[in-house]
Every structure is written in structure tokens, then in C-alpha cells.
Amino acid sequence: MAMLLIFGLVLTGLVALAIAMPRHQRQLLPARPPLTVALALACRIGGALLLLFSLLVALRALGGGIGAVAWFGLLTVAIALLALLFAYAPRKVLAITVIALLAALAAIWVGWAA
């Protein structure tokens, strides 16, 4: 459950960072004109904050040692997943990220109810 939550946050954070990159912004939001400098910076900061938050969640939920290992591991899986998606199915990235985020929120709800 905690892993699902951390993964959802990590994936969303990475996608936010990706949107701030012109190459991937063109893939994710083809209709939009390039982001303004301010908006790109906001995406980057938002993405970084999400990643930091996901690390804190991992450390809190899984303990220091395992939490750190799990965070790095999930980061690896998310980066690899995004690399494959951007290469073969860029239009699915946003949908998959939303699903992962919903699953993460569901994981919180299940964790709370349990």
C-alpha cells in the first residue's frame, strides 16, 4: 500500500519535471504553445517538491533504511517506465499518471480505514 502511494507521488513528480522540458512538453501537450519561463519553473519546483514529499512519505511509512531503498527503487522503475512510454506511447503518459495518482490516493484511503 505504501509502495503504491510513493510510486504515484514519484511518477507525478517526474511527469511535472518532464512537462518543464520542451521536448517532452511537445509530446505531452502538443496543442499548447511552449510554457512561459515562470510556468516551467513552477512545474520544476512542483515536481521537485512532490519527489521530496514522496521521500518523506517513504521514510515515514517504511522506516529509515527500507524507506530510502524503496524510494530509490520506485524512482528507478518510474524513470524507466517514463522512458519507455515517451518512446512508444507518449499520449498515454498523462492518463497513466492520473491512474497512478488515483491509485495512490486510494492507497491512503485504504491505509486510513485499516
Add this chain to the structure above:
Amino acid sequence: MKDFFRQSMAWLHTWSGLVPGWILYFVFLTGTLAYFDTEIDRWMKPEMPPARFDLPAALLVEVAQQRLVAQAPEAQRWFVGLPLDRNQPYLRLFWETADGERGNELLDPATRAPYAARETGGGQLLYRMHWNLHYLPRDLAWWLVGAATLGMFVALITGIVIHVKIFKDFFTFRPAKGQRSWLDAHNVLSVSALPFHLMITFTGLLFMASTYMPLIVAAQYGTSKEGQRRFVQEMFGATRETPAAGVAQPGVALAQLLASAEARWGGGMVDSIEVINPGDANARVIIHHGGDGGVLRSGESLTFHGASGGLLDTRAAVTSTPKAVRDVLLGLHEGLFAGPLLRWIYVFSGLAGTAMIATGLVLWVVKRRQRAAKSGVGGRGLALVERINIGTVIGLPVAIGAYFWANRLLPAELPGRGDWEVHAMFLTWLALLAHAALRPVAHAWTEQFAIATLIFALLPLLNVLTTDRHLLRSLPAGDWIFAGFDLAMLAIAAGFFWGLCRLPRRIAATPASDVPEPLAELRS
């Protein structure tokens, strides 16, 4: 100035990666499989019943003691490993006599006798090959693996330095673009698992630190045997060196001492029990706590007097901070603490590292061939690397597949069948290297991808023909070790099939890439 620096880093990256590349591929592949060592062990011994973690420790300890008293009453040391989780799935007995004779058994608590199972090295042998290699004297193997690991570490760091667009290309993989795609793949595999690669390489070196840097211990303790013994005693405690009194005295029942430990720690926490000088007046019993499930490998241990049963010493999980740091680092490498999901992530990262090495080896050949096509100078070096690449990148996995095939095909009564399984593995590897040397390059890739697809796809079928723990039974029964292994073989076969369809063209015949050669100005 800056260009020269990056140029030399590129040169260093190429050669520190290429020269030990095939050894590193072997180390990474066997190491990755080692995360499933006990699962592979169990698949290779289908006669063993599924592991059970619910048997009471007191019963297991009593069975173990009875067997050890019968089998090794004169031993200097007994070891009993209790089945707590997948790291130790069965009750394990080990003993050592004063003459250095050793014995090893997996004991069935129901029959109070060892399980009757085929002799095999199992997954443990693949795991040990990861640093001992095979057929080589141990020390030579350790130095070879160490040198290769150092090369890996240098390659990782120089790789980071020369990866100019590391953030810009973070998620970049552009397939079907020739050399560019191989470089992208190499980069994504390296960068996405970079924390893992750095950790695994550094901690790998750390495992053998006292071999590679013996003077550090020697500076404090001297080079004499006495000095070395003192070091070991300070690190691990002196109890194991307790001299025998030479007076026979019946030891207190281990189950009773176990009860003391469980009263202190709670049930299900005892991981192993050691008995020093069993049956002697100076016997000692050390009971080990399995650890709290965190990354630190060690737990508390209790030392009892073997004859009287009195508690002599309590050793905390952390006795020295530097040792604890070392234990945490080694614990990260081994990943024994990892639950199922985290273990799969370790395997994923290990496979990424293996593929990183493979794509690096292929990339070197692709770049060289392009350069050779322009300048007309082929070079025997290029041909050599190209052939060994095929025979190793595909050949080694096929050889491991052959190891599994041999496990099912070799008769159980064959003397030394465990050794013959390994011979089958290395003979297969040799055969595929020969095939790669003799066939035209493009054909060699295609044929080896095809062989790999078949050897893994047919393994579950072989399992149906040779055992009754095959997919048609294991899936409905929820026998996840066997079902999981067979399904993993099918997945690997699917991977090689994808490779067969897509890759040989892209490796062997490099079209002139219309994307400019990266770092073209940096000759390597």
C-alpha cells in the same frame, strides 16, 4: 582544457568498461539471479516439499539436536539455521570437526532425517559464482572480480562526467535510430538505476575490502596469525575460540535455551543457533536474533554455557559504529531484508545493470564498425569483441538455461551430478562462443536469439515431462515458487523473441546514421 578533460574521461569510460565488460556481465547476471537464490534452489530440487514457516521453533531445535548428536557428536562446532523466511526455507544443519571435516544437511522435521533430493548446486551455486567465478582458485577469482568491479566503478563515475545532457536526456529513448538508440538505451539503463549501480558496485568492493587492502587490518593487528585472530575475535566475539576442556559433559537441551531466548525476544525471532564444543564441559551456545527486518543485517545474540545453561553474555546488534556502517552497506548489497515487491525492484535494477553493460559492449562495436566503414580499417580487435559479445550477451543466459535443463535431464544417481550441471552450463557457453566465432555476424545474432528463445520457452515443457510440479499443477495449487519460475522462463523467452524480431538487424548492419555521432570530436 575542459575538452581535454572530457576527452580523457570518455577514453577512460570506454576502456574501463570494455576490458572487464564480459566478466562484469557474468557478475551482474549471476548476481541478479542470486536475489532469487533460494527460489531457484527449490525449483532445482522438486523432491523437496514446499517450505513451511509455521512450525514451532522448539520442535525444530529438538529434531536438529537429536540429529546432530547422532551425526556429529565429536564436532567442534554445530550450526542450526531455522526457517523464518525465504532466506532460509528449510531447517539447515552444519557441523565442523577439529580436522576441518564439514557436514551439511537440510532436515525434514517430519521424518527427522535429511530430505532425499537430487544433488545440485542450485541457485546457491549461481550466487557463489557471482564472486568466486568457477574453475579458478578462489583468490584469483576474487582479484579478477575485484579488478573488474573497480573498472565498473570508474566507468560509472566517468560515465556521469561525460554524460553532458544528463537531465535533458533523462527520459530520452529514441528507438530504431541506429547508434543513437544504443546510446540512449545505455544512458537510460544507467541513469534510471544510478543509485543502485553506485551502491552495488561500491559495496561489492567493500565485501572484499580485507582482501584488497590487507594492510589496514595489519597496521593495527600485525601480520601474524595471532594478530589476525585477535582482529576476528574483536569483530565477531571470542566465543567461537573457546577451547574444549576435553571433559565430556552432556549439554543442556537446546530447546530449553531457546525458550529463554524466546522469553526475552518473543516467538519466531530466533534465526540460528551455534554450539561450540558440543558435549564438552566448556561448551557454549550462541543464539542469534534474526534482526528487526531492517537493512542492518545483525541482531542481538545471547551466549549460554552449554553444560550449565547459564547466560554468559549478551551481544547487542550494534557493537561498533564502523562495523554497523559496514553491515548496513553489505545489507544493502544483499537485499535480504527486502519483501517481495522490493526484491523484484532489486532484480529489475540488476537487470538494468546487466543490460547497461550489454548495450555498452554493443555500442562500442557499433561505433567502431561505423568508423571502420569510413576509414576502411577494420581491425582484429573489432572482430574479437564483436564475436565475444554475441557469445556472451546471448550465450551466457543460454548457458544458464542449459544449467536448468541439465538439472532436469541428468539422472539422480549420477555421481557428481551437481558438478555436471555446471559443466553443462560452461560447455554450452563455450559452444555458443564457438558458434559466434564461426558464423557470419548477422546470422550469429539471429541464431543465438532463436536458441535463447527456444531454450527458455521449452523449459516449462521439460518440467511437465520430468516432474509433477509443472505449470498445470503449480498454478491451481498456488505453488508460487514453481509457477513463478516457469512463468519467468516464459517471460524471458518472450524477451528473447522480441530481441530476435527486432535486434539482429540493428546490431549487425549499422545503416549510416543520419544523427550526428555523439561526442564525435571525442575520439575514444
